[in-house]
Amino acid sequence: MSRLEALPPYLFSALDEAKRRRLDAGADVVDLGIGDPDRPTPAVLVRAMQEAVARPVHHRYPAQYGSVEFRRAVAGYMRDRFGVTVDPVSQVLALVGSKEGLGHLPLAFITEGDTALVPDLGYPVYGQATLLAGGSPRPFALRSQNAYLPDPRALAGMADDRTRLLFLNYPHNPTGAVADAGFWRRMREAVADTPVVLVNDAAYLEVSLDGSRPVSMLQGADLERERLVELHSLSKMFNMTGWRVGFAVGNAEVIARLGRVKESMDSGVFGAVQETAALALGNGREELLAKVMGAYAARRRVMLAALERAGYEVFPGGATFYLWVRVPGGESSMEFCSRALAEIDLVITPGNGFGPGGEGWFRISLTASDEAVAEGARRLEGWR
Numbered sequence: 118m119s120r121l122e123a124l125p126p127y128l129f130s131a132l133d134e135a136k137r138r139r140l141d142a143g144a145d146v147v148d149l150g151i152g153d154p155d156r157p158t159p160a161v162l163v164r165a166m167q168e169a170v171a172r173p174v175h176h177r178y179p180a181q182y183g184s185v186e187f188r189r190a191v192a193g194y195m196r197d198r199f200g201v202t203v204d205p206v207s208q209v210l211a212l213v214g215s216k217e218g219l220g221h222l223p224l225a226f227i228t229e230g231d232t233a234l235v236p237d238l239g240y241p242v243y244g245q246a247t248l249l250a251g252g253s254p255r256p257f258a259l260r261s262q263n264a265y266l267p268d269p270r271a272l273a274g275m276a277d278d279r280t281r282l283l284f285l286n287y288p289h290n291p292t293g294a295v296a297d298a299g300f301w302r303r304m305r306e307a308v309a310d311t312p313v314v315l316v317n318d319a320a321y322l323e324v325s326l327d328g329s330r331p332v333s334m335l336q337g338a339d340l341e342r343e344r345l346v347e348l349h350s351l352s353k354m355f356n357m358t359g360w361r362v363g364f365a366v367g368n369a370e371v372i373a374r375l376g377r378v379k380e381s382m383d384s385g386v387f388g389a390v391q392e393t394a395a396l397a398l399g400n401g402r403e404e405l406l407a408k409v410m411g412a413y414a415a416r417r418r419v420m421l422a423a424l425e426r427a428g429y430e431v432f433p434g435g436a437t438f439y440l441w442v443r444v445p446g447g448e449s450s451m452e453f454c455s456r457a458l459a460e461i462d463l464v465i466t467p468g469n470g471f472g473p474g475g476e477g478w479f480r481i482s483l484t485a486s487d488e489a490v491a492e493g494a495r496r497l498e499g500w501r
């Protein structure tokens with residue numbers, strides 16, 4: 118079987134097809150399925166980009182590993198926001214979005230027959246990228262009764278001499294679960310004497326809607342010694358999913374290996390995008406973040422109130438722009454979400470699409486307009 122054929126099937130094709138049929142029939146479908154910000158990138162960043170685009174220096178190949186300016190901005194952000202000191206040259210790498218880094222990391226560490234530990238439930242890319250690199254993903258369970266956090270020692274105990282990577286993702290898509298500094302310390306300690314590279318997908322690190330500020334895995338770490346890498350993204354921070362920019366920060370050897378893979382794959386992030394991203398991470402960052410997250414927080418309140426009135430059980434994760442809700446009445450996730458589409462023209466995501474551990478739950482995305490979220494909330498509340 119080829120590596121491509123080894124990829125798992127796409128679970129949502131039947132649901133996508135049903136949605137297309139409802140739309141073709143002229144139905145007023147409310148789509149709270151995908152997690153792609155509906156609002157535009159802040160105007161100050163769009164204007165900066167418009168100016169940057171006109172500079173001929175950016176019309177040539179960009180700095181492959183990231184411009185000095187961009188990598189310094191990343192180092193400044195890591196220091197100001199998390200108290201983490203990184204060397205902008207050897208410990209920072211520009212990415213074409215965090216997904217690109219996740220996709221390429223297995224190629225840097227995995228040879229045929231190696232394994233990576235991947236969360237069940239979780240974003241499917243960790244396992245898929247491992248398969249494409251010729252490795253085998255080994256799922257570990259995240260469950261609601263443990264607040265979707267693994268036991269660090271038990272997890273480290275799953276690693277054997279073929280395990281190269283361990284993927285975590287906090288704040289967690291789809292549940293919104295958050296890892297605190299104590300968890301990260303225990304997790305780092307648990308893998309400290311193994312050759313496993315600990316990866317945190319931090320795409321949602323700034324998407325916190327309950328007023329808390331999630332922490333970085335790297336806080337308090339010794340990056341000279343510990344084999345850690347954290348992948349960040351501007352996509353969700355500043356409504357910039359279309360721009361394709363993120364960064365990897367971590368141990369210099371891990372960063373160098375990922376950089377070497379990328380040298381054969383892409384030629385870096387468009388210079389004008391890097392220039393604008395450096396601006397976004399700089400001085401005005403907190404103000405921009407407060408505006409972007411404030412809009413989701415308001416929608417979250419509307420949706421939570423409706424779910425509560427209707428008696429749904431919502432997992433109390435305060436991060437990401439998703440709500441993770443238990444399917445009532447013992448139906449499967451897929452049955453419930455198919456019925457929501459058929460009966461109230463509402464698109465929500467069945468939890469099992471994120472792995473078997475998501476069965477019995479569904480995900481609501483808050484990245485549709487205020488009106489759409491309010492209408493979705495009304496429909497869900499009236500439906501029960």
Ligand SMILES: Cc1ncc(COP(=O)(O)O)c(C=O)c1O
Nearest residue numbers: 214215216240290320350352363
């Ligand atoms: C958990 C998680 N990680 C990474 C990504 C990729 O984000 P990007 O490549 O835009 O940085 C996504 C996108 O939805 C995601 O949900």
